[in-house]
């Protein structure tokens with residue numbers, strides 16, 4: 732129970748510092764904002780019956796170093812149409828991966844079904860590192876993802892079956908913004924127009940890596956067993972519906 736309380740406190744703290752100006756414009760800065768950027772912290776403390784503010788538990792910073800914070804996850808389960816889901820806190824300033832919906836400048840949250848979340852936290856950063864090495868880019872220190880969202884209760888386009896978005900098991904990635912240790916940002920677009928050179932090498936290696944991380948239960952006769960859908964001319968294939976994003980998923984065959 733104590734640990735759970737600490738986790739709650741951590742995410743409470745994250746939510747207070749979330750969505751600051753750190754991602755404004757093209758000058759994405761992944762630096763950890765100071766608490767001075769969140770002056771509302773004191774104002775929203777709940778008030779006790781005697782009229783004095785109730786102090787939140789002090790933040791346990793040792794917890795942060797013990798837990799993988801590639802994606803900051805709020806593990807309060809949310810009921811969706813076909814499954815339960817965690818929430819990816821896309822604005823977290825302590826996570827190594829942040830992101831936002833269809834925007835170069837705004838961070839935001841997205842639903843991650845627990846198995847998809849696990850796969851993302853285990854392998855996403857690792858696959859970005861591998862793709863960066865292959866493309867002869869610096870290993871990123873942090874990543875900001877521009878995306879088209881995760882949860883959407885709809886059928887897969889052109890089919891009668893539910894999309895993996897209906898289960899919050901997919902994220903449509905528009906750009907990978909890679910921040911290296913010198914502060915430089917390299918943007919990897921997933922748009923077919925940019926599928927050449929370094930971007931092409933990164934794109935193909937990232938998808939190949941992600942495919943290799945799919946469980947052995949995902950065999951070629953299973954839907955989305957490759958773990959992603961991209962452009963038709965890429966080695967792992969795709970279709971023209973994915974000319975402006977990579978559909979990154981964790982298929983039902985994975986469990």
Ligand SMILES: [Zn+2]
Nearest residue numbers: 901902903978
């Ligand atoms: Zn998609």
